[in-house]
Amino acid sequence: MGSFNLQVFLQSLTYNPANPLMYQSVTFFLLFAVFYIFYSIFFNSRPIRNALLLVFSLYFYYKLSGLFVFVLIAMGTSDYFIGMGIFKSRKAHIKNLLLTLSVLINVGALMYFKYTNFLLESWTGIVHPGAEPLVLKIIQPIGISYFVFKTLTYIFDIQREVIEKPEKSWFRYILYVSFFPNILAGPISKARDLLPQFITKPEISKEALSKGLFLIMLGLIKKIAVADYIASNFVDRIFESPEFFTGFDAYMASYGAMIQLFFDFAGYTDMMVGFAFLMGFTIEHNFNKPFLAGNISEFWRRWHITLYNWLNEYLYQPMAFAWRRWKLAGAMLAVFLTFLISGLWHGAAITFVVWGLLHGLAIAWDVFSSSGRKKVQKWMPKVIYKVLSILITFHFLVFTAVLLKAKTFSDAIDFWKKMFTEIDLSLFSKWFGIYTTPFLVMVIALILQFLPNKMYTSIFNFFKKWHWTLKALAFAILVIVLYQLYILEAMPFIYIQF
Amino acid sequence: MEDIIIKTRDIFREIFNDSSLEITREMTANDVDKWDSLTHLTMIAKTEAVFGIKFKLKELVKMKNVGDMLDKIQEKL
Numbered sequence: 001m002g003s004f005n006l007q008v009f010l011q012s013l014t015y016n017p018a019n020p021l022m023y024q025s026v027t028f029f030l031l032f033a034v035f036y037i038f039y040s041i042f043f044n045s046r047p048i049r050n051a052l053l054l055v056f057s058l059y060f061y062y063k064l065s066g067l068f069v070f071v072l073i074a075m076g077t078s079d080y081f082i083g084m085g086i087f088k089s090r091k092a093h094i095k096n097l098l099l100t101l102s103v104l105i106n107v108g109a110l111m112y113f114k115y116t117n118f119l120l121e122s123w124t125g126i127v128h129p130g131a132e133p134l135v136l137k138i139i140q141p142i143g144i145s146y147f148v149f150k151t152l153t154y155i156f157d158i159q160r161e162v163i164e165k166p167e168k169s170w171f172r173y174i175l176y177v178s179f180f181p182n183i184l185a186g187p188i189s190k191a192r193d194l195l196p197q198f199i200t201k202p203e204i205s206k207e208a209l210s211k212g213l214f215l216i217m218l219g220l221i222k223k224i225a226v227a228d229y230i231a232s233n234f235v236d237r238i239f240e241s242p243e244f245f246t247g248f249d250a251y252m253a254s255y256g257a258m259i260q261l262f263f264d265f266a267g268y269t270d271m272m273v274g275f276a277f278l279m280g281f282t283i284e285h286n287f288n289k290p291f292l293a294g295n296i297s298e299f300w301r302r303w304h305i306t307l308y309n310w311l312n313e314y315l316y317q318p319m320a321f322a323w324r325r326w327k328l329a330g331a332m333l334a335v336f337l338t339f340l341i342s343g344l345w346h347g348a349a350i351t352f353v354v355w356g357l358l359h360g361l362a363i364a365w366d367v368f369s370s371s372g373r374k375k376v377q378k379w380m381p382k383v384i385y386k387v388l389s390i391l392i393t394f395h396f397l398v399f400t401a402v403l404l405k406a407k408t409f410s411d412a413i414d415f416w417k418k419m420f421t422e423i424d425l426s427l428f429s430k431w432f433g434i435y436t437t438p439f440l441v442m443v444i445a446l447i448l449q450f451l452p453n454k455m456y457t458s459i460f461n462f463f464k465k466w467h468w469t470l471k472a473l474a475f476a477i478l479v480i481v482l483y484q485l486y487i488l489e490a491m492p493f494i495y496i497q498f
Numbered sequence: 499m500e501d502i503i504i505k506t507r508d509i510f511r512e513i514f515n516d517s518s519l520e521i522t523r524e525m526t527a528n529d530v531d532k533w534d535s536l537t538h539l540t541m542i543a544k545t546e547a548v549f550g551i552k553f554k555l556k557e558l559v560k561m562k563n564v565g566d567m568l569d570k571i572q573e574k575l
Contacts, residue, residue: 161556
């Protein structure tokens with residue numbers, strides 16, 4: 001056994017760009033355990049409790065993104081003062097001016113870090129087609145898309161007087177912006193929901209603790225046993241070099257891509273909601289069985305719910321309200337622009353823009369076809385109508401998910417061509433022979449998705465009754481078993497890149 | 499107020515396509531079948547036109563039920 005080397009240990013506590021801290025890693029669990037001991041000891045003192053939370057959150061962000069932690073603090077600080085300014089100024093035009101300033105700072109930072117290269121490339125492509133675009137070395141602070149949206153809810157709500165008093169404490173505001181269960185990839189908690197929870201004493205009931213642990217376990221299974229497993233053993237191989245595979249492989253990989261996206265993001269969110277529960281906080285979940293949606297409008301009420309709510313409240317509603325005299329045309333324009341921006345938010349690339357526009361089109365279709373669909377609904381048996389709508393919606397999602405996995409737009413087009421022109425169903429048995437386990441994992445994961453909530457509640461109720469030593473043992477065994485699956489390097493959560 | 503209630507009721511009847519619809523102060527979007535985000539905006543635009551008033555988004559966000567809306571209309575007349 002090697003002796004303890006202090007220098008190596010200390011070095012492991014600093015930021016390493018080649019090896020950022022992962023949520024699903026053992027290191028993170030150990031760090032959290034140390035934090036949690038202190039958190040429990042000082043739980044009754046609000047200043048120490050919040051200070052511990054803030055230090056842990058900022059440290060976690062530092063381990064993810066290095067010195068960008070100062071960008072996070074600076075942006076939070078500017079909105080802390082701007083929020084105060086909006087509240088204190090009596091004149092409407094000053095309030096508007098301050099609001100504009102906050103939007104400029106936040107969206108400006110987002111544009112700079114995320115979109116500079118995309119804009120440069122697009123510009124070169126339009127003005128000097130064929131020329132090699134200038135690419136700047138800009139690394140983006142992790143989670144910037146999320147914390148920018150989070151801090152903006154505070155500014156917008158103060159302006160609308162939904163939040164009646166601004167946050168007095170700078171520390172609490174920075175804690176709100178950096179709170180570690182939201183920082184990496186949401187959920188985008190609104191200031192009006194989360195900030196008050198740092199003031200009142202959080203309640204850690206036995207129920208909340210069981211829920212937290214249960215959700216963390218569920219999240220780990222979703223992330224490691226489903227998302228990462230099918231990614232490394234099937235989906236990613238095909239998206240990386242589709243030229244070596246058949247149309248049937250591509251077709252199956254598109255299902256896999258959608259399933260992977262969902263289980264990756266839902267697993268992450270389960271874990272974060274779980275960690276929040278362990279500390280006595282409630283944050284909104286992002287998913288509600290999205291594959292049960294019967295149309296795309298419904299899908300967006302079930303998928304990435306906190307983002308959809310944000311876009312609806314702060315983007316769609318103001319636009320639709322401003323254009324209310326144009327009736328349906330105004331609302332449709334607002335829908336379209338919202339989804340265009342949603343696409344751009346997801347990634348600075350043509351693929352994401354097209355993906356956003358297709359979803360916007362699908363929602364426009366929902367609105368225009370609603371009376372026609374009601375007529376069909378009248379003569380078609382209810383069950384058949386429901387199953388058909390779910391199947392059609394699911395396939396729209398699967399086919400558009402290709403845009404989220406493909407590297408460039410022309411790759412996506414090639415992938416679609418392959419999927420739809422080179423299908424040879426006779427290959428299924430051979431394909432099944434090669435990809436038996438990933439295929440079964442995909443099918444079982446999907447089926448588990450469709451099972452009623454009641455079943456999960458009864459499993460949870462069973463788990464809840466266990467003694468704590470048994471719960472801890474179950475958790476340990478699960479972690480050990482899951483990490484056996486991790487023969488490959490831990491993969492980052494897909495949603496970090498957005 | 500009587501007059502505001504009657505006029506608002508007529509707007510509701512026209513927009514939500516229900517000639518026997520009665521409104522109450524406690525009524526919300528959940529109580530009316532066709533009251534969704536689209537018809538909501540059409541109803542707001544119609545109310546503004548009938549009463550010759552203008553709402554702000556800020557005011558709209560704060561209205562929790564029909565009663566709040568009636569009060570806001572009265573305040574603006």
